[in-house]
Amino acid sequence: MNYTEIEKKWNKIxxxxxxYKFDNKNLDKKFYxxxxxxxxxxxxxxxxxxxxxxxxxxxGRFKRLQGYNVFQPMGFDAFxxxxxxxxxxxxxxxxxxxxxxxxxxxxxxxxxxxTFNWDYELITCxxxxxxxxxxxxxxxxxxxxxxxxxxxxxxxxxxNTIIANEQVVDGVCERCGSTILRKNMKQWFFxxxxxxxxxxxxxxxxxxxxxxxxxxxxxxxxxxxxxVDFKVDGLxxxxxxxxxxxxxxxxxxxxxxxxxxxxxxxxxxxxYKKQVEDYILQSSKKDEITRTSSTSPKTGVFTGxxxxxxxxxxxxxxxxxxxxxxxxxxxxxxGVAAHDSRDYDFAKKYNLPIKQVIEKCEGETELPFTEYxxxxxxxxxxxxxxxxxxxxxxxxxxxMGEGRFKINYxxxxxxxxxxxxxxxxxxxxxxxxxxxxxxxxxxxxxxxPHITDYKPDGSGPLGKCEEYMNTTCPICGRPARREADTLxxxxxxxxxxxxxxxxxxxxxxxxxxxxxxxxxxxxxxxGGVEHATGHLLYSRFITKFLRDIGKLDxxxxxxxxxxxxxxxxxxxxxxxxxxTSRTADDYIKEYGSDALRLHMMFSLKxxxxxxxxxxxxxxxxxxxxxxxxxxxxxQNDKGTSKKYEAEEKELDFVLNRTIKEVAENFETxxxxxxxxRIMELVNAMYKYDTVKEKxxxxxEKTIKNLLIILSPSAPHFTEELWEQIGxxxxxxxxxxxxxxxxxxxxxxxxxxxxxNSKIIARIDIDSNLSxxxxxxxxxxxxxxxxxxNGKTIVKEIVVPKRxxxxxxx
RNA sequence: CCAGGUGUGGCGGAAUGGCAGACGCACAGGACUUAAAAUCCUGAGAGGGCAACUUCGUGUGGGUUCAAGUCCCACCACCUGGACCA
Numbered sequence: 001m002n003y004t005e006i007e008k009k010w011n012k013i014x015x016x017x018x019x020y021k022f023d024n025k026n027l028d029k030k031f032y033x034x035x036x037x038x039x040x041x042x043x044x045x046x047x048x049x050x051x052x053x054x055x056x057x058x059x060g061r062f063k064r065l066q067g068y069n070v071f072q073p074m075g076f077d078a079f080x081x082x083x084x085x086x087x088x089x090x091x092x093x094x095x096x097x098x099x100x101x102x103x104x105x106x107x108x109x110x111x112x113x114x115t116f117n118w119d120y121e122l123i124t125c126x127x128x129x130x131x132x133x134x135x136x137x138x139x140x141x142x143x144x145x146x147x148x149x150x151x152x153x154x155x156x157x158x159x160n161t162i163i164a165n166e167q168v169v170d171g172v173c174e175r176c177g178s179t180i181l182r183k184n185m186k187q188w189f190f191x192x193x194x195x196x197x198x199x200x201x202x203x204x205x206x207x208x209x210x211x212x213x214x215x216x217x218x219x220x221x222x223x224x225x226x227x228v229d230f231k232v233d234g235l236x237x238x239x240x241x242x243x244x245x246x247x248x249x250x251x252x253x254x255x256x257x258x259x260x261x262x263x264x265x266x267x268x269x270x271x272y273k274k275q276v277e278d279y280i281l282q283s284s285k286k287d288e289i290t291r292t293s294s295t296s297p298k299t300g301v302f303t304g305x306x307x308x309x310x311x312x313x314x315x316x317x318x319x320x321x322x323x324x325x326x327x328x329x330x331x332x333x334x335g336v337a338a339h340d341s342r343d344y345d346f347a348k349k350y351n352l353p354i355k356q357v358i359e360k361c362e363g364e365t366e367l368p369f370t371e372y373x374x375x376x377x378x379x380x381x382x383x384x385x386x387x388x389x390x391x392x393x394x395x396x397x398x399x400m401g402e403g404r405f406k407i408n409y410x411x412x413x414x415x416x417x418x419x420x421x422x423x424x425x426x427x428x429x430x431x432x433x434x435x436x437x438x439x440x441x442x443x444x445x446x447x448x449p450h451i452t453d454y455k456p457d458g459s460g461p462l463g464k465c466e467e468y469m470n471t472t473c474p475i476c477g478r479p480a481r482r483e484a485d486t487l488x489x490x491x492x493x494x495x496x497x498x499x500x501x502x503x504x505x506x507x508x509x510x511x512x513x514x515x516x517x518x519x520x521x522x523x524x525x526x527g528g529v530e531h532a533t534g535h536l537l538y539s540r541f542i543t544k545f546l547r548d549i550g551k552l553d554x555x556x557x558x559x560x561x562x563x564x565x566x567x568x569x570x571x572x573x574x575x576x577x578x579x580t581s582r583t584a585d586d587y588i589k590e591y592g593s594d595a596l597r598l599h600m601m602f603s604l605k606x607x608x609x610x611x612x613x614x615x616x617x618x619x620x621x622x623x624x625x626x627x628x629x630x631x632x633x634x635q636n637d638k639g640t641s642k643k644y645e646a647e648e649k650e651l652d653f654v655l656n657r658t659i660k661e662v663a664e665n666f667e668t669x670x671x672x673x674x675x676x677r678i679m680e681l682v683n684a685m686y687k688y689d690t691v692k693e694k695x696x697x698x699x700e701k702t703i704k705n706l707l708i709i710l711s712p713s714a715p716h717f718t719e720e721l722w723e724q725i726g727x728x729x730x731x732x733x734x735x736x737x738x739x740x741x742x743x744x745x746x747x748x749x750x751x752x753x754x755x756n757s758k759i760i761a762r763i764d765i766d767s768n769l770s771x772x773x774x775x776x777x778x779x780x781x782x783x784x785x786x787x788x789n790g791k792t793i794v795k796e797i798v799v800p801k802r803x804x805x806x807x808x809x
Numbered sequence: 810c811c812a813g814g815u816g817u818g819g820c821g822g823a824a825u826g827g828c829a830g831a832c833g834c835a836c837a838g839g840a841c842u843u844a845a846a847a848u849c850c851u852g853a854g855a856g857g858g859c860a861a862c863u864u865c866g867u868g869u870g871g872g873u874u875c876a877a878g879u880c881c882c883a884c885c886a887c888c889u890g891g892a893c894c895a
Contacts, residue, residue, distance in 0.1 A: 298893080
C-alpha cells in the first residue's frame with residue numbers, strides 16, 4: 001500500500017464529503033472534545049504537534065464511532081509576546097507574521113486529515129473575537145471585579161520598561177544586566193480572589209488529575225487563622241497581624257513589618273530614620289524570589305517603635321524585615337521565636353528574647369518547636385492543647401475587640417494589563433470630568449490600530465498613537481483619552497471554550513445562554529500541565545463569574561481533563577531543532593502518518609510522555625502490513641467449517657475481549673494498551689489461519705471489526721482497506737462493535753490452587769461451578785489431596801475464576 | 810526547605826488487593842531461501858538442576874492481609890512545581 005497516496009486520497013474525500021461536520025441541531029449525544037488551542041508559530045508541525053493533536057483526534061474518532069456527535073473545534077491563541085519580540089528583532093509587523101503563521105499552520109493541521117471542525121475556527125486577534133474579550137472586561141468592571149490599584153512591578157531602569165518575573169534573573173534584567181527596581185505602578189486587576197473559596201471547593205466536583213488539583217489547591221493556598229491587633233505604644237494607631245498559630249500569642253517577643261508597608265513611615269522613630277530608609281532601599285533592589293527564598297539570610301532593622309500585646313500588655317519591639325511580604329495577609333507578622341524557625345533565626349541574630357509557650361506532650365521540648373503541643377506560660381490557657389487554645393484565645397480577643405477569626409489565601413488578584421502592543425485593547429476611556437468610563441457595548445470592538453512603533457518603553461506603545469488615544473467621553477462628549485495598555489493573552493483564552501460553539505455565527509452576544517448550557521461543559525479537555533495554575537484557573541474563574549451574571553448555568557468549564565506528557569529529544573530535553581534530526585514530515589514521507597500515529601500511541605504512555613525513539617516505527621509499519629495481509633487473505637475465504645469448534649471459540653473470545661478492552665483503554669487515554677490488545681487480536685487471527693476448516697462468517701466478522709476498532713488509530717489505512725474489502729464509504733460512519741459477554745465467558749478457566757498462599761497447582765475448572773463445587777474439584781485433585789492429607793483445613797478462600805487458597809495446619 | 814509525582818526484565822511499558830512482567834523491541838532457535846532481507850513459527854525475569862523441579866524477584870526497611878507492584882508507616886533516588894505564606 002502506498003501510504004502517501006492513500007493519505008492524500010482520503011484526506012480529500014473526507015474534506016469533500018464533509019464527513020466530520022458537526023450536527024448542531026442534534027445535541028442529545030454531543031461530545032465536546034477540546035485540545036488547548038495553540039500559539040501560531042511559523043515552524044512546520046513537529047512531533048509534539050502530532051502527539052497532541054493526532055492522538056486527541058484519534059480519541060475523537062473513537063467517540064464518533066461510539067455514536068457521539070463530536071464537536072472538536074480548532075483555533076489560535078494569536079495575541080502575545082513571541083510575535084512582538086519576533087517583530088522587534090526582524091521588523092516584520094506582528095500582525096503580518098501572525099497571519100502568515102496561522103495560514104501555514106492551518107494548512108498543515110488540515111493535512112493531518114484530522115476531524116477538526118474548521119468551520120468553527122476562532123482566532124483571538126480577530127476583532128470579531130476580541131470584541132467579546134472587551135465585553136467580558138466591561139462586565140467585570142461593572143461588577144467591581146476589574147479594578148485599578150497600585151502594585152509593585154519589576155522595572156528595568158536601562159531598558160526603561162516593566163518586565164515579567166520570568167525575565168528577572170538573580171535580580172538583574174536578563175537582557176541588559178541592570179539591577180531591577182521594584183516600583184509601584186497603577187495597574188488593572190481582575191478580582192479572582194473573590195472566588196478563592198469556590199475555586200478550591202469546586203475541585204472536588206471535577207474529574208481532573210489529582211496532581212493538577214493539588215497544584216491549584218497549593219496556589220490558592222488557604223490558611224485558616226486569626227487577626228490580632230497590637231496597639232502602637234505612644235501613637236493612636238494599631239497594627240494587625242495574621243497568624244495561624246494564635247495559641248502562641250503569649251510567646252510574642254517582637255513584631256515584623258514589611259518594608260513596603262503603607263503605615264511604616266509613620267512608625268519610625270526619628271533617631272532610627274536613616275537606618276530604616278537605607279534598609280528599605282536595599283531591599284527594594286532585591287526581586288521577590290531572592291528576597292523571600294528560605295535560604296537567604298534573615299535581615300532587618302529596629303524601627304524604634306514598640307507595640308503592645310493585647311493579652312499580656314507587654315511592650316515588644318517593632319522591626320522591619322524583608323522576609324515579610326507586604327502582599328500576603330496584613331504584611332505584618334508577630335514574632336514567636338520559640339515556635340517558628342524563621343522567627344527563631346531572626347531573634348538569635350538580633351538578640352531578641354525567646355519565650356517558650358508550647359511544650360511537647362511527651363518528652364523534651366527542643367526549640368524552635370513548631371508543632372502542636374500543650375500550652376505553658378500562657379496565663380489561664382496553660383494546659384490547653386494547641387488546637388483548643390487556637391479557638392479559645394481568639395474568642396477572648398473577639399470579646400475584647402482586638403482580634404477575630406480570619407481565613408487568608410495566597411491567591412492574588414490577576415494582574416491583566418500589559419504595557420505592550422500586540423494584545424487586546426482595554427476598553428476604557430479616561431475623561432477629565434467623568435473619570436474612568438468603560439466603552440459602551442455598542443461601540444465594541446475598540447480596534448487595535450496598525451502602528452509601526454511598537455517598541456516597549458514602560459508605558460503602553462498605543463500611547464504614542466494619537467489617533468487611537470484621542471476620543472470623546474461616552475458620557476459627556478468632551479475630548480478624552482483611551483487606556484494605552486492591552487490585556488494579558490490569558491484573558492483571551494479564559495473564555496474561548498464558551499465562545500467556540502457559535503464562534504462565527506453569533507455576532508449579537510458572546511454566546512447564547514441556552515445553547516451554551518447544552519454544549520458545555522467541555523466533556524474532555526486535553527492540554528499541558530504547565531497551565532495548571534494559569535489558564536485552567538482563569539477559565540474556572542471566568543466561568544463562575546459568567547454564571548453569577550446569569551450568562552450560563554454551570555460551575556465548571558472542563559468536566560474531565562487529561563494532560564499529555566512531553567515527547568522529549570534523545571538528550572531528555574524538550575524537543576528542538578538542536579536535538580532532533582528528523583521532522584514529522586520526514587517520518588510521514590517514509591512511513592505514513594498512520595504509522596507515525598500508531599507508533600506514538602504504542603511506544604509511550606500518553607500521560608507520561610518520554611524520550612522519542614523512532615526505532616519502533618518500522619515495526620509498526622510491519623504490523624500494519626501484517627494486518628493488511630491477513631485481511632486481504634481472508635476477505636475471499638468463504639471457509640468450510642460446519643461446527644463451532646474450539647479454535648473458533650478462541651478467536652471469537654479474543655475478538656470480543658478486544659472489542660471490550662480497546663474501548664476501556666481509549667476511555668482512559670491508555671492508547672498503548674489499546675494497540676497491544678489489537679495486536680493480540682491479529683495474533684489470534686494468524687493462529688486461527690492455520691486451522692484447515694475455517695468459519696467464513698466468523699472471519700468476515702473479525703476482519704470488519706478489526707478494521708473498525710483500528711480505525712481511530714490508523715484512519716487512512718483502515719478506510720482504504722474498508723474500501724478494498726468491498727464495504728461502503730465510510731468506515732467512520734460505522735458503529736463501534738458491541739461485544740458479546742457470553743463469548744468472553746469461557747467454559748473452563750484455569751484456576752491457581754494455593755496451599756498456605758503458595759501456588760502448588762493450576763487446574764482447569766468448569767467456569768459455571770459454584771464456589772463449593774470448585775472447592776470439591778480442587779480437593780479431589782491428586783496433588784492437592786496428597787498435600788492436605790492428614791492436615792486440618794482452617795480456612796478456604798475462593799476467588800471466582802482466579803484462585804483457590806487453602807490454609808492448612 | 811515544602812508540596813506533588815514517579816521508581817517493575819537489556820529497553821518502551823502491562824497488571825479492579827488474587828498466577829508479576831500483557832503487548833512490542835532487542836536476543837536466541839527453527840521453517841522458507843543458493844544466501845541475505847522480508848515473512849511465518851517457537852523460546853525466553855534472574856540463579857541452580859539433564860530433568861521433573863526449585864530458590865530469589867516490582868527502589869530500601871518495616872507493617873496490615875489467607876494473599877501486596879497495588880493499602881499503611883519510615884527511608885533513598887529521580888522528576889515537576891512553589892519558594893520564608895506568618
